[in-house]
Amino acid sequence: MLSIKEVSKHFDSLTAIKDVSFRIKKGAIVGLVGPNGAGKSTLLNVVSGVYPPTSGSIIFNGLDITNLSPNKVCKLGIAKTFQLVHSFPELSAFQNVLVGALFGNSEKISMEEAREKAEQNLDSVGYPLDKINYPVKNLNVVELKRVQLARALATDPKLLLLDEVTTGLNPKESKDAIALIQKIRDSGITILMVEHVMRVIMNVSDSIVVLHHGEKIAEGTPAEIAADEKVINSYLGEKAYM
Ligand SMILES: Nc1ncnc2c1ncn2[C@@H]1O[C@H](COP(=O)(O)OP(=O)(O)OP(=O)(O)O)[C@@H](O)[C@H]1O
Ligand SMILES: [Mg+2]
Incomplete structure (x- = not known):
């Protein structure tokens, strides 16, 4: 479904990503891990069109x-959540998701259908519906992450890019998040997710890609990665809570 081919991204003299290639099969959940500053968010930003790569190419369903x-990439079926919450702070949870339903999709959709879709998506990610009209600036981090996820899902993605959606959750919440991610995959959506919590990843x-210094x-x-010496030395060694 997605082929990342020799992608590099430079920010001035800094090389955030260097010659990264991998593929994602339809229906898979692929984990993207690595230490802080490894280039994970940058790679998701390149795939979703936020940054053009300095070199390399990205092929999605043959295109x-x-x-x-980002707007065109989203309409083709790739949606992304942001590591830092980039929602519209004054808009309500409902309105944030409505934006996704109205503008993220290639199909024409009526306001009525979009409203229904926004509510359904908020409900399906476990957002408390009695808080649907709260401005997002008043929400806690768990609720914000759910709004982001609902907004991404409301665009009807084929490929969902998740940037640390379970970071900061307690064990019970992260268990729920795992179940939710599996439910999303079972509904036919392919997932590329960045996550620090190794228990979750x-x-x-199904497979894991490890970045280090780009x-x-x-x-x-997962079993191969857990036993990989290079990974243990550069990354997993520091993860005492694995
Ligand atoms: N817009 C930008 N302008 C300049 N440098 C950037 C920009 N975005 C990222 N970088 C740099 O690129 C490198 C990779 O950053 P990135 O955010 O992709 O890492 P990450 O793996 O997502 O880290 P974390 O786990 O902390 O989220 C870092 O050195 C970062 O400072
Ligand atoms: Mg990041």
């Missing part, structure tokens, strides 16, 4: 999307 705008991913240092099943 070269390398230099498309190991449980939920380069891919390993790719494999």
Whole structure:
């Protein structure tokens, strides 16, 4: 479904991503991990069109999307949540998701249908419906993450890019989040997710890609990654809570 080919991204003299290639099969959950500053968010931003890559290409369902705008990429079926919550702070939870339903999709949709879709998506991610009209600036982090997820889902993505949606959750909440991610995949959506919590990534991913200083240092099943010396030395070694 997605092929990332020798993608690099420089910010002035800084190389955030260097020659990264991997593929994502339809229906898979792929985990993207690595230390702080490894280039994970940058890679998601390049795939979703937020930044053009400095070099390399991105092919989505046979289509070269390398230099498309985020809006076009979204309409083709790739939605992303942001690591930092980028919602519209004064708008309500409902309105934030409505924006996704109205503008993120390639199909024409009536206001009535969009409203229904926004509410359904908020409900399906476990957002408390009695808070649907709260401005998002008043929400806690768990609620905000749910709004983001609902907004991304309201665009009817084929591929969902998740940037640390379970970070900051307690064990019960992260268990719920794993179940939710699996439910989303079972509904036919392919997932590429960045996550620091290894318990989550190991449980939920079909395969894992490890970045370090912008380069891919390993790719494999969770078991292969957990046993990979390079990964242990550069990343997992510091994860005492694994
Ligand atoms: N817009 C930008 N302008 C300049 N440098 C940037 C920009 N975005 C990211 N970087 C730099 O690129 C490198 C990779 O950052 P990135 O945010 O992709 O890492 P990350 O793996 O997501 O880290 P974290 O786990 O902390 O979220 C870092 O050195 C960062 O400072
Ligand atoms: Mg990041």
